[in-house]
Amino acid sequence: MRRTVFGAEHVTFRATVRAFIEAEVVPSFTRWFDDGLVPREFYYRLGELGILGLEVPVEYGGSGIDSYLHRAVLSEEIARAAVSFGGSSAHVSRCLPLLKDLATEAQRARWLPGFVTGETMFALAVAEPGTGMEAAGMRTTAPLSLDRTQYLLNGSKTFVTGGVHADRVIVCARTAPPRADDPTYGLSLLVVNTDAPGFRVGRALDTLGRKVSDTAELTFTDVRVPVTDRLGIADLGLNHLAAQLPHERLGIAVGAYAQAKAAIRFACLHTAQRSPATAFQTTKFELAACRAELDAIEAMVDRALHAHDRGELTAADAASVKLFCTETAGRIIDRSLQLHGGFGYLADSPIARLYADHRIDRIQAGTSEVLRTVIAADMGL
Template sequence: MRRTVFDAEHRAFRATMRGFIEAEVVPSFSKWYDNGLVPREFYYRLGELGILGMEVPAEYGGSGLDSFRYRAVLAEEIARAAVSFGGASAHLSRCLPLINNLATAEQRQRWLPGFATGETMFALAVAEPGTGTEPSDMRTTAPLSLDGTEYLLNGSKTFVSGGVHADRVIVCARTAHPTAEEPTHGLSLLVVDSAAPGFRVGRALATLGRKVSGTAELTFTDVRVPVTDRLGDPHHADAHLVAQLPRERLAIAVSAHAQARAAVRFAHRFTTDHTPSTHSAASFQNTAFELAACRAEVDAIEAVVDRALATNDRGDLTPADAASAKLFCTESAGRVIDRCLQLHGGVGYLADSPIARLYADHRIDRILGGTSDVLRTIIAAEMGL
């Protein structure tokens, strides 16, 4: 089926991204993968190409795009090559919406030009060791000084994607005590300079997939954060973070579709080229039927993603819409990628094979941005259940 969600400009962007990935990412990716990190200079290159500034307003050096479709094209081209742009995903998907929606004009002027060029890489730190992202359990504290000019940040965060290279980290910290009526009250977002005294990047976490994402643990010991670096309203971090979830979940759904589509491409190519006897593996009926079933499922995922993209661009994407899209796309993509790995046989189990990387990279999508069970709860509530 011909897709109607993309136009000529999107197709031109796709050609540019495909050429860049094939020429500058694929040849080096195995080395990055073995090192568990993309080089810091890579982000400057993404800045030069305008990738980091696509949704940054033009007055701060970006392109000012308000459509998510370019990001969808980028996700598809990244998955097609089974590579990763490292911490750029968190920089774009988790941090930029918060800055665009919450930052003051003065903060935008300070942060967004460097955001677009890659000179200032951002990460988001919410989860804590032993407690995860549950707001009422957060122990990282940042009381305001008596003169009201700065916060004193103490605590630790974990699962910080992009944390290894981050120049600025948006930290969710407790700046006031919760109330009985509002257990999430008292949490604020602080944009912390990684060069500040007391800020320490701990161990890089060895994850199952997304091995070049620079995921790290961070600790803060008496880190002084100017009050001018607070993002959004004080004591309302939970509401700010929840407001960004529909867009984050759309990004995950888009990524799931891209990975499932790439998995079918890899399986089709492998079974066509692989000749276990006198015929290619693809010539056997079971293989052909498996590929056909996977293709049909990807078509269904694509239809959901394209509808969600169009709905988002109209400004109509609701939390339940985004939850439904993410739930369906990630669960379905997981099945497709698993079946495509199976078609590779033992080759698919090799850690450096493209299908194995997709399999490992995708698994977090059913956890990140709200687990599948959390999404079912949101959808059920919207149904009045």
């Protein structure tokens, strides 16, 4: 079936991105993979190409695109080559929506021009050692100073994508006690300068997949954050984060589709090269079954992309698309790896990278179990 979600401008953008990846990313990716992160200079290159500023308003140096479709094309092309753009994924997909929705005009003027060029890379720090994303257990604190001009930040965060290279980190910290009927109250979002005294990057985390995502632990010891660097309304930070979940879950679903599509591509290439493997009926049937499941994911993703651009993607919709796409993609990628035989078990093979990279998709931004709860609630169950 012919896809109708993309237009001529997306076809042109796809060709540009694919050429860039093949010329400048693929030749260097093995080294980046071994190092565990991309070079800091790579983000400047993404800025030059306009990739970091696709959805940033024109007045701040961006392209002002009010659609997720270009970002979807980018996800597909990155997965197609089984590479990664490092921590820029969090910079764009998790931090930019918060900045666009919550930043004041003065904050946008300070932060977004550097965001577009790659001079100011952002990361988001919410999870904590031992408690994860649980609001009730969040121990990072940031009480107001007596003169109410700054917050004093203390604590630690973990699983921070882009944490090593970040210039600014959006930190979720407790700025007031929780309410008896609302444990999420009292959490605020503070935009912390990584050059501030007391800010320290801890160990880089050795994750199963996404080896170049620059995932790190961060600690804060009496870090002073000006009140003017608070993002959004004081003490309602978790509400702000929750409002971004449909967007974030759509992005993960799009990425899962892209990875599944790439996995089938690699499986077809591998089996074709190992003739007469493709002559086996079982191999053909397995690839055909994967293709049929991919078609189902594609239809759901495209419908969700249309809904998102119309402003109609609900929280339950996003939960449903993420649940279905990540679970189905997991099966497709696993079966595609199986068709590689022992070659699929080599850590540096494209299919193995896809297999490891995808596994977090059923965990981040709401586990599959949490998503089922959201969908059930929407059903009145």
